[in-house]
Structures are given as C-alpha cells and as structure tokens.
Amino acid sequence: MKTTPSTNLKTNCALLIMSGLLMASGLLFSCKKDNPAPNPNPNPPTTTVDSYLRFKHKVDNQAVEYDTVKYVNAFGNDFSIETIRYFVSNIAFVKSNGEVVNISDAIYIDARLDGYDQKNLTTPIPNGDYTEMRFTFGLDSVMNQTGAFNNFPEAAMEWPMMMGGGYHYMKLEGRYEDQNTYNHFNFHTGPLNNNKNYFHVTLPMTLNVSNGAFDVSLAMEIQNWFKNPNTFDLTTISQGMMGSQVKQELVKNNGIDVFSVE
C-alpha cells in the first residue's frame, strides 16, 4: 500500500491523540488506592519542633577527659572519671510571669554513650521569656518503681529490691590514687529503703523562645559532688555507699550546686 506523506501525518496525529486520551483515562481510573480516606482529623496537624536539652559534664569547668587520673579534688585526692550515668526527672521551665511549662518526665543520661548525652524534644513550648529551670535529680518515689525501665541501657540502673527497688539515681565512677596505689570510687545513689534521696534543683536561666523551640545545656561540675558542704575523702566515702543512708544524705547535700544552665 502506498501512502502520501500527508496521509502518514494524519494517521500519526490521530494515533497520537488516541494514545493520549487512552493514557489519560488510564491514569485517571486505574491504580486507585483502596482507601482514599478523607483526612480523619479536621484540625491541622500539630507542628513539631526540634528542641534539645543537652547534658555536659565537667571537671574544673573543662569537659571531662575520661579514664585518666589527672584531677585533684577539694580534699586532695588525685582522681579520674570513668562512668557518669544518671536520671533527671520532672523537668520544667518557668516563665518570668511564673508560668510553669513541663519539658520532660524523665531522662536517662550516659555521658559516654552515643545519643544519651542529649535529649531531642519535639513538642513546642509557649513563646516568651524563661527565667528558671527546675528538675528532680534522680527519680521521685512515684516514678522509681521496679519495671518502669525494662529496656537497656536504663534497665542496668536497677536498684535491688532488697534495698528498696527501683533504679539508681546516679552511677558516678572512677579511680583515685593514694601513695602510689590506686582504688576505685563508686558514687551510687538511689532510693535506699525507700528514702527520698532524690532532690529538687532550681536554676536561673535566660531563655527567649520565639518559635516554640529551644536548645538548652545543663552542665554538671563533678568537683562539686566532692565538696560543699561535705568535703569527701575518696578513700573512705564510697565504700558501702549504696547500703548507707548516712552516705546517701551526705552526697545528696553536695548535689544541690553541681548543676548550672549554660
């Protein structure tokens, strides 16, 4: 069959249009989702923000250099830091007008474990000027129940049932050197026999929030665990600390001034 160029053009055009129509109808009617589902929530979705509460750990106001005996405490012991693990809870920011904004129920911190020296929070907080941060060092009696933290790494903070149950508030560990020999110290605090060895901390803070988000750092000065009001000799203080309410109280009283907001 012979065709003229013009006939060919016509044929091609017609084919092209027909293909286009069919494909369009195919796109329209095929591949329909099973559940086209109207938006079940008529309210606009809650906006999330990218806020951070960061935890910094210092000796003599410098970031801790772990595993090296290079520090001297108020008593005069040479010491190193190996472990810093603890809970803070009931964290709140307070506005200049007195409004209290809850930030988080409980946060587990492990200064040396990736991802556990900061907490990413996504709920926006009211804008405004904040002047105070409040938290509980450790876990309060309501929160500190065996079984509250079954997953690792928190689970390993377990405080034995026969000493009251629940979880350690803190494991601060390291070594000290004394006359050419060394030993370890273990500052382990917790709810010994259900005593309320946690304590509340209130810190001044200057924070302006304008978009619901914040980035706040809480610093721990480790030297302050060892002094004010009680100057500790590391050669004696940590022996049997878990089972001694007297020692738990002494450490608790030193804890009030170890934190600051940066």
Added chain:
Amino acid sequence: MNNLYKIVFIGLLGMILFNSCKKDKVSTYEDYQPTSVTINYPSNFPDMVIPDDNQPTKEGIALGRALYYDKILSKNQNKSCSSCHDQTKGFTTFQSNSLAHINLAWNDYYLWNGRFEGPLENVMMFEVNDFFETNIQVVNNNSNYRELFKKAYGVDEITAKDIAYALAQFFRTLNSTDSKFDRFMKGEVNLTPEEWDGYDIFYTERGDCFHCHGTVLFHDNIFGNNGLDLDPDAGLYAITGNMNDYGKFKTPTLRNIELTAPYMHDGRFETLEEVIQFYSIGVVHDSPNLSPLMKYSANGGVQLSMEETQNLIAFLKTLTDNTFTSNPALSNPN
C-alpha cells in the same frame, strides 16, 4: 489503516487493563503464605526488637530450628550449632567456652569481644559466611530445604542471608524465663534459707554481683574487665582499638549458670566454687581497665566465706530453668 487503529487501540486498552489496579503483591509464589507468630515473654523483660524484614513466622522458626541441628551448615558437613550448644546444658557444652545461647534476642552485642552488634541477623551472617563457611550450593541441592525456604521466605534460590535470617528466627525462641527465681519473683515459690542468704549476697554489696549481672537477663548488656589477669586477653580492644577497652569482655548471663561450665571467656574455671573463689580473693587489682565495680579488688575481692560461697551457689542454682532445657519446641527436630 483502520486495522492499524484497531491494533493500537486494543493494544493500549490491554496495557491499561493489565497495568492498573494491580494488587501490591509481595510475592508471586502461590505457596508462600507463612504463618505469623507472636513471641511471648514475660512483661518484665525488655521489648524484643525484631527487624521488619524478618518478622517471626512458624515456617521461619521451624526452618531455623532444623538448620541449628543440621551439619549441612558447615563447609564439610561435620558440625552444627548444636555440636557446641547442647539444650540440656543451656545451649553450650563443657568442651567449648562458647557463650550459651540464652535470651540472645535481647542482646545488643555478640561473642565475648562484642565483634558483632545490632540484631541477631548480623551475627548469624557471620556464622554462615565465616564461622561455618556454609556451602550454599549444598543447601540449594537439598530438595527438603528448598521447599522449607520457599515456604518460609518465598525464595527459589537460597542465599546465605536466607539461612542467617532463619537461624535468627529460631534464636528468638531460645528464651529462658521460667527458672525457680522467676517463680519466686511471681510469688509462686519460696527460697530456702540458703538461697535467701545467697540472694542477699548477690543483690547487696556483700557479693555485689548485681551491678554487672542484674536485670531480668542477669547481665548489663555491656563490657567490663573483671580482673582475671595482670596481662589480660585483648577483648573489646580487638574490636575498637581503644586502649581503654583492653581486657574488657561481654558480661555473660547467669541464667542456667549451673549448666554452662566452664566459666569465663577462656573457660578457665570448671566449677562455680572456683568462680566465686576468684571473685573473693583472686581479682587482680592491677589488671588494666579493671571495672570500678570490682569493689575490694585491692584485697583480691569480696572475701566471701565458705558458707557464703555455698549459699551464693544455692541462689545461682535457682536460675536453672528446666522448662527451657527440656522444651520440646527447642529440641532436635531432624
């Protein structure tokens, strides 16, 4: 010309009908319909995290179990997992110092030096590729396994990954949760006076076992140097290259510890008496990176008396789980 239109029209119509409204089918194999299984465990255990692409199925677990007991896994078909991991011994054997296969689904690190981390699938890939050097062709040549793998994973050609995944599924069922101690915690049984004293030694600073061997898993999921030697084996250092990790090993579980001799990463102790004697008087204070939790190490350890040692052993024996060691669902199916 009309014919040409017709052909194009029918062709396009056919394409639309064929391409549209296709179901999101996972597989085209008609006999790939594995049965989902829920792994049950007590509520006081950690959440078991299972990768999305290896959710437990009846077929996957059964396949992993068959492989666990089958020498087809090894290059020369001369050993299986069960060669060194005997159910009646808490899935280890006296002849090896391999870690017991107990509750590993809740571990983040595997092998004594923590060479592998993440889900079980990761360490199982090592077992298939490097430890057993499984001859994949031999498995593929086995018509029984071809059928089992097809049922479990919908595959015609079995790969190392499929084998590792099936093993991981079986490992998630190797769970010891029903020892006398578990029943005691539920208030179903009481401890003897000796066991009670051992319980006290374990969970107080008398013996201070719980800092590393606490939690329902009886380990802390991390590494430490317990002071076996002045010049210890490298341990975690071999993996991280960090001198501060030298001599650190994975804390093993104490569940079924009565059955899992010998003890320590090199199997140096044959009895629990020897182990407790070590923790009482044998800890090497100057071992590098000694754990701060090895209290009283300057005096060699926690100084337990003979009676305390026996009571602590009595307590440790309450961690033996006969339900686990005799569970028919975990035995050799072949």
